[in-house]
Amino acid sequence: MDNKFGKKHYDVIVIGGGATGAGTARDCAMRGLKTLLVERFDFTAGATGRNHGLLHSGARYAVTDQESATECIKENMILRRIARHCVEDTGGLFVTLPEDDLDYQKKFVEACMKAGISAEVLDPKEALLIEPAVNKDIIGAVRVPDGAIDPFRLTVANVVSARRDGADVLTYHEVVAFEREQNRLTGVRLRDTRTGEETVEHADLMINAGGIWGHHIAELAGVKVNMFPAKGALLIFGHRVNDVVINRCRKPADADILVPGDTISLIGTTSTRLPYDQIDNMEVTPEEVDILLREGIKIAPSLAYTRILRAYAGVRPLVAADNDPSGRTISRGIVCLDHATRDGLDGFITITGGKLMTYRLMAEWATDLACKKLGRTAKCQTAETPLPGSELDKSYGPEDHKKSHIIELSTDQKAAEGRHGSLSEQIEYKTEDDEALVCECEQVSVGEIKYAIEHLHVGNLINLRRRTRMGMGTCQGELCACRAAGILVNYNKCAERTLRDLSSFINERWKGMYPVSWGETLVEGQFMSWLYEGVCGIDQLARPEDLIDAK
Amino acid sequence: MNYQEQNISANNFEDCIKCTICTVYCPVTPFNPNYPGPKQAGPDGERYRLKKPYFYDEALKYCLNCKRCEVACPSNVKIGDIIQSARIKYTKSKPSLRDTMLANTDFVGTMSSAFAPIVNATLKLKPVKVVLDSVLKIDEHRQFPAYSSQKFTTWYKKEAAQKQDRFANHVSYFHGCYVQYNYPQLGKDLVTVMNAVGYGVHLLEKERCCGVAKIANRLVKEATRDANINLASIRKSVADNRVVLGTSSTCTFTMRDEYPHLLHIDNADVRDDIMLATRFLFNLVDEGKVKLVFRKDFHKRVAYHTPCHMEKLGWSVYSTSLLKMIPGLDFVALDSVCCGIAGTYGFKKENYKYSQEIGSALFKQILSERVDAVATDCETCKWQIEMSTGVHVDNPISIVAQALDVEATMKANGVSI
Known part of the structure; x- marks a missing residue:
């Protein structure tokens, strides 16, 4: 398999095998670009594989960040269509506990409406019927179109799609340097992270989709993208405690979302600033476990006596807005940088910020920019074309399970x-x-x-x-x-x-x-x-x- | 760290540490590849069923409900209960006519006893067996237990009832469907033995089938109705200081444990007063309260088979200890393995083959031991072993009755009526 590499000249090399990188590789390949996707370890090894698996409705951001909220609900609707096998339509609740301010609910619902997110105020009793795991003392509840999404499946489906359209894929290959001619990047030097062997691949354009690690990749290219890692810890419970996403209706804080994901439930997250040099050494502390349990029990009391399988932590790639080297103005929004106009370095794009929910939109922005730079005109189709695995036709029933099975499946x-x-x-x-x-x-x-x-x-x-x-x-x-x-x-x-x-x-x-x-x-x-x-x-x-x- | 100390799962299935010992002890797993085994069908499957009932696997019907998995489990997971509860909760199909017939042991028993000679003869006819096999899917190789013309309670009222009040001590007897319709002799033996040691034996005010077959065939509503009638009578008996004895390990187990676990009926107030006759009798002897005197001319080589529910109760030691008290009895302990019939399970065509395969090792051992009889506390084990080995099977109480010198025993216990 390795033989075919090194001889080809690519249009783009996408760096990073998370959802954004895989999504960008898919978009590029679908638009006819000769694409290579490189990842230093495995797909989803970074932040993509260490989050809540929440298909945000955007409601969580509605009060604080209208732009993110609007992006979320749009992508939410798209992902339900194109990634059906990765998505579970659980619905979501925003519940107000006796200790929370019920006035926030009003502000919350208004903000949701403004962002185009359906937010239906429910009688707390009705909410308890919809989700019996929820704390029965709640004083308010709002139903929103949250869901669950499996980031592993999602990323791999994007890789499979990219490959179908001719993209090459290299995992366990880390970018250790860029090839350059004056102010233009012309390729990447890759090191096989298992053998240490180095190779060079050439392309007209490199797309940095390394998430938090994109900070380092940009440094290798000689440009600066200011990232601020924030660590978020989560707990996995042994079985499905809830079937509906439960959020706390208050200003976003620690451990206020409980997501049902496949066979388990996830409570998260905490949020701690982390020095950049610690992003590869994530450990969950006893204090974090305590916070997650203490707060989790408030929204779903049965968590107190449910087995916990494991704890893990991921890094949010928060990006400082340009022109603010101090990093005080931090956005959760998408940041797409053309380093030619920003830094005078040609052949290099950085796509970062954003979140799992907006991976497709990030890919679209990056690919739009890539096409513009490469003089291509192909339009983005990723919002309409289902991912491999989600090409479900009439032979699939309401639960996305094929109807035509003659014998009962195991x-x-x-x-x-x-x-x-x-x-x-x-x-x-x-x-x-x-x-x-x-x-x-x-x-x-x-x-x-x-x-x-x-x-x-x-x-x-x-x-x-x-x-x-x-x-x-x-x-x-x-x-x-x-x-x-x-x-x-x-x-x-x-x-x-x-x-x-x-x-x-x-x-x-x-x-x-x-x-x-x-x-x-x-x-x-x-x-x-x-x-x-x-x-x-x-x-x-x-x-x-x-x-x-x-x- | 307060929260961490308190976070201990209240979900029994989460106590499973996946050691898989249950699957090693499952009688079905080695023979039926379609059965997922207790670990998968139980705690593993439960997680998926909690995710969506869609993940329920119909293959759970192959579970015998022997509970050997629960005995084997070092983490005290109620694996058998999890599986049976899932069958009750998630199976989409209604119980078939066959299942309903097999489950209603008391109704079918009443009808059959009335015409016992005809029914017994008819059930042996080849054409009838073929029809049962093809229409009802009751395997044609299975021999039906013969029905008795006289029900146990008819005999009791006629021959035994009047004198029971004359004894100094009293117990109630839950005879069960088998003694009532098929084998009244066992009930008569119990009355003989208990009377000999000075205990009067009384019927419960009302007795219905314990419900084990109805539970196994998912007729939960009917089983619950019967259970409540039984418990009401048992409560009256206990209020009169009469312990309720059974001679069937399965009936006893069902009333003690399946009522609360599967039918969710609270029996905590009387559970300890429902017990097997062998346990009650052994304890009386052991505590020096009664004496048993055995005949000198009794000589038999007897092998004891541990029924699955006896294993679950942990009570086989009482039956075997009692048998070992008989001087002329040459005792053989058989390996504690399932005989394969599991009540109505082995009657069903789809299970018959597995049923016989499961029991094959036991049958071989019995035949190699060249015994005069096999002793066991379960009636369906009796049918299975008799059909598959030709060796006569008796309840330990019957063997005690055969070996007992009734007059000498009465005398030794100061009983004179």
Whole structure:
């Protein structure tokens, strides 16, 4: 696969395998640009894979940031159409607790209306019928079109789409330098983050879609984009506590959103400023866990006695508005910079700011600018063309599940259909073994694992987890990791490497379990350590290069 | 850190640490690849069903409800209850005519007892079996238990009732459908044994089927109605200081544990007063309150089979200890494994093959031990073992009755009526 690289001249090289990078690569490829997408680790390894998975209606921003709110509701409606298999239409509630100011609700509803977000004031009793998990003491409730979105699926669907339109994709390739001719960037120097090998790729235009890491990428190009990392911690609960997104109707603060995401519920987030040099070392502190629990229990009391699976933290890429080097004026809005006009550096665009919800719009802006610079006229189609997996036709029922199944599907086949949408037709159940389960908590079959390895850029177990949910369930990889490793080794033919991979995978799972290690999760962790350290003795196998995904 | 100390899951299924021991102990998993196994069907599946009922898997019907998974679980997860509750809550299809017939053991029993000789003969006819098999999907290889012409309660009222008040101590007897319609001898044996040690045996004011078959076949409304009638009578009995004895491990288990867990009926006030006759009798002997005197001429080699619900109750030790008291009894302990029938489960055509495969190891062991009889506390285990091995099966109470020197026992306990 590597042979075809290095000889081609691309129109654009998109840097960053998060939602924005993948979305930009898709948009570029759809508009006929010869595109290369590069990512230093795995897709969704950065902020894309570490957020709430909330399909914002925009209501949360309505009072403080009308522009973001308007963008959100527009993109919300688009994503429901183009990314059906990544989206769950749960609806959302903004609830007012006795300790909150009910006057805020009025301001909130007005702001929503102004931004074009439907905001229906409900009787608190009605809200409790819609979502029984909500605190029964609420004094106010507003219904908004929030939902849940799976950022892993979304990003990979964009990559699959880009590839279909001819884009090349390189994961585990970090940009270490830019090739330049005077004031023009002409290519990138890439280092394989697993082998250290360096190569050069050339293109007319580089698009920096590195999120918070875009700060560093810009520095490599010799320009300055001021980023201010803000850390947000979240807790994952063991099962679906709520079926409707619950927000707190107050000025945005800590731990005021509870999102149902696939099989689990997520409470978040905290918000802490972080020095830039710490963005690759995210750890959740006991204080953050306490805040999340304390505030979470207020909106959904049953969280107090629900098992917590893990804790994690992501970085918000907040960008200082231009002409403000102090960084006091921070926007959550989209920032699209043409460094030719801004800094006199040609061949370089930065697309940053924004949020998961606006990834497509960010991609559209970046690609519009790229086309303008390259003299292309093709129009953006990403708002109309469904993503691979979401090409659901009449044969799909109301739950996005195919109607035509003659025999009743097993739970894992139903789950796979939910995860991969219409692409799940490519999962083959050739033998009885293919129907066996690898991950029992998240219902991932051998067939689905094989499909992911063959089609979705999977080289290791962590990649596999992000593509399928394997290892994301109650046992956090305790049972499925070694089974999946057994399948993976049939592809990479290296038992030694796979064992190190297994060690890295388990270390990564432990990292998230550690901050919430009490009760059942502590017992589970003990059992897991007994299995992997005690019985298998593989805890110390991973080398530094195996751990790049485990951060 | 206050919140962290208090955050302990109240959701029983979240106590599962995925050790999978339950699946190792599941009798169905090794033979039926369509069954997801207790871990997946139970705690794992529960997460998905909580996400959306759409994820319910109809293959949960293959669960025997043996509860061996719960016995095996080191984390005290009520796996069997989770599975049965999910079947009750999520199955879309209505119970079929067959399931309703099999479940209504008391109604069918009443009808069949009235015409017992005809019913017994008819059920053995090949054409009838073929019709049952093809129309009702009741497997043609399955032998039906014979119906008795005289119901237990008819005998009791005629032969036993009058003298029961003369004893110094009293118990109530929950005879169950099997003793009532198929095998009154077991009830007669219990009366003999209890009378011999000075206990009068009384019927409950009203007795309905315990409901185990109705629960298994998802007839929850009917089961709840019967359970409430039974509990009302049991409460009256307990108020009269009469413990309620059963001779069926399944009926006893159902009234103690399935009522609260699956039918959500609170029985905490009387639960401890519902118990198996062997346990009650063993404790009396053990505490020195009564003596058993056995006949010198009783000689039998008997193997004890532990029914699944007996395993769940943890009470087989009472039955086996009682049997071991009999001097002429050569005791053989069989491995505690499921016999495969699981009540109405093994009658169903789709389960028959698995039912026999599950029991095959047990049947082999019984045959290799060359015993005179098998003892077990469950009537459906009796049918299964008798049909599959040809070896006669008796309840431990019946074996005690056969071995008991009634007159000597009465004398030893100072009973004279």
